[in-house]
Amino acid sequence: MSIAIDPEILARIDALPSKAKDELYRRIQAQSSANHQVWYCRKGRSCDGYPHEGVPYPHAQDYQWPPPGISWDIWFMMCGRGTGKTRTGSNYLRRVKEKVPRIAMVGRRGPDVRQIMVEGPSGLIRACELAGETYDWKPALREFTFANGAKVFGYSAEEPNSLRGPEHGAAWLDEPCHMDYIDDVWDNLQLGLRVAGLPGGAKVLLTSSPLPNKWTKERIKDARTVLVRVPTSRNEHNLDESYRRRVIDPLRGTRKGRQELEAQLLDDVVGALWKESLLKREVFTVEELGRRVVAIDPAGSTAKRSDETGIISAGKLGAERYGVLRDLSGKFSPNGWATAAINEYERINADAIVVERNFGADMVRDNVRNAGFTGRIIEVRASHGKEVRAEPIVGLYEQEKVVHQEGADLADLEDEQMTWVPGKGASPNRVDALVWAITELHGGGTGDVAAGIPRGSLRPGGPGATRKLPFGRRGRAV
Numbered sequence: 001m002s003i004a005i006d007p008e009i010l011a012r013i014d015a016l017p018s019k020a021k022d023e024l025y026r027r028i029q030a031q032s033s034a035n036h037q038v039w040y041c042r043k044g045r046s047c048d049g050y051p052h053e054g055v056p057y058p059h060a061q062d063y064q065w066p067p068p069g070i071s072w073d074i075w076f077m078m079c080g081r082g083t084g085k086t087r088t089g090s091n092y093l094r095r096v097k098e099k100v101p102r103i104a105m106v107g108r109r110g111p112d113v114r115q116i117m118v119e120g121p122s123g124l125i126r127a128c129e130l131a132g133e134t135y136d137w138k139p140a141l142r143e144f145t146f147a148n149g150a151k152v153f154g155y156s157a158e159e160p161n162s163l164r165g166p167e168h169g170a171a172w173l174d175e176p177c178h179m180d181y182i183d184d185v186w187d188n189l190q191l192g193l194r195v196a197g198l199p200g201g202a203k204v205l206l207t208s209s210p211l212p213n214k215w216t217k218e219r220i221k222d223a224r225t226v227l228v229r230v231p232t233s234r235n236e237h238n239l240d241e242s243y244r245r246r247v248i249d250p251l252r253g254t255r256k257g258r259q260e261l262e263a264q265l266l267d268d269v270v271g272a273l274w275k276e277s278l279l280k281r282e283v284f285t286v287e288e289l290g291r292r293v294v295a296i297d298p299a300g301s302t303a304k305r306s307d308e309t310g311i312i313s314a315g316k317l318g319a320e321r322y323g324v325l326r327d328l329s330g331k332f333s334p335n336g337w338a339t340a341a342i343n344e345y346e347r348i349n350a351d352a353i354v355v356e357r358n359f360g361a362d363m364v365r366d367n368v369r370n371a372g373f374t375g376r377i378i379e380v381r382a383s384h385g386k387e388v389r390a391e392p393i394v395g396l397y398e399q400e401k402v403v404h405q406e407g408a409d410l411a412d413l414e415d416e417q418m419t420w421v422p423g424k425g426a427s428p429n430r431v432d433a434l435v436w437a438i439t440e441l442h443g444g445g446t447g448d449v450a451a452g453i454p455r456g457s458l459r460p461g462g463p464g465a466t467r468k469l470p471f472g473r474r475g476r477a478v
């Protein structure tokens with residue numbers, strides 16, 4: 001398309017120095033109406049980020065939204081390769097700039113600030129261009145100014161002292177787990193985080209692939225942190241073929257891949273029951289399994305993260321071994337978790353759903369029944385503490401009698417296994433469901449029952465076994 005422009009204006013543009021000309025073109029392009037893309041769409045956090053009506057291009061999916069509410073200080077996006085962390089960061093700053101006049105942006109090294117966070121293919125400049133917003137960027141000063149005047153100041157983590165003094169109301173740190181002087185960077189940044197603006201106080205976004213060092217673990221443990229772990233698989237549909245072939249594929253199935261793709265912290269946590277080395281993967285199919293069960297540990301206790309319901313499926317792999325199939329745990333409504341468990345029960349042709357009879361009498365069993373389930377329910381009673389229940393199962397792992405299905409997304413479960421320290425932190429719903437599933441498969445068979453397992457409550461026909469109820473599958477609750 002050509003537009004008629006006054007020749008005099010054209011001549012004047014032509015006479016501009018090339019740098020000014022570039023800037024002019026950039027601004028014209030940024031403001032053209034074809035380039036007014038939104039990042040956060042109207043569907044909100046429930047959107048999967050795929051193009052849809054009104055937003056015909058990829059945009060933010062749930063994990064790329066800042067955490068809901070204002071009662072957090074740190075949004076820790078611990079991510080695998082290719083999960084769009086830079087784009088998440090750039091767009092978060094675009095959002096924050098509406099309320100905060102001074103923002104800090106810290107890169108691992110000086111060139112990273114410029115080449116990745118600002119001028120990179122998903123950096124601040126690109127984010128502004130896509131949104132049709134103007135900006136000003138002074139690379140020598142590492143100073144980025146949004147159209148509304150809000151400024152982002154770039155810092156290199158190699159110069160932690162440069163963060164001493166300046167004040168900010170928000171910050172974005174890219175790859176903090178890999179910064180050499182992160183402790184100093186962090187301390188200095190905290191001192192200056194006192195510019196008002198964001199409701200609930202200054203906020204920090206951390207985007208990083210994981211590295212199990214002290215600082216990382218402290219951030220995860222911090223009650224003010226919202227940890228969002230993002231495996232590469234969450235964004236694979238947006239990755240181009242060659243990136244997948246060059247970067248992603250070689251890491252698949254490797255230990256490094258668990259860190260780089262599945263965003264797991266790999267080293268052993270002191271006091272955790274499971275060591276990383278105990279978690280073995282193996283290729284097997286559902287059909288190769290003997291007896292199969294789905295175990296549920298419902299949300300509901302008052303502990304942190306207790307809004308997750310643990311749902312784990314597993315089966316017998318030969319006489320004395322057990323294979324963990326899937327982890328379907330998540331945040332559900334009561335009907336939601338019951339339905340998820342029932343679907344898995346049908347998918348793997350299981351012979352029972354194992355539920356914990358802990359609080360509120362028969363709540364869990366009744367809820368599964370109310371969702372239309374007429375199969376076998378085994379109720380287990382939590383007469384011992386979580387640790388006592390888990391120990392014999394850890395023993396089975398030590399004997400290499402429990403393996404995880406190769407290729408299944410069990411990263412969250414494995415993370416919980418490796419980081420849960422009995423008596424501390426969040427209630428481990430995934431681990432609990434796993435323990436119930438393996439306990440049932442182990443105790444329900446003819447093999448030895450390890451000490452500590454409340455066997456009497458597990459046996460079919462024992463107090464936990466259930467009777468058929470007089471209504472059809474998915475029928476009306478009576």
Ligand SMILES: [Zn+2]
Nearest residue numbers: 041043047049
């Ligand atoms: Zn959307």
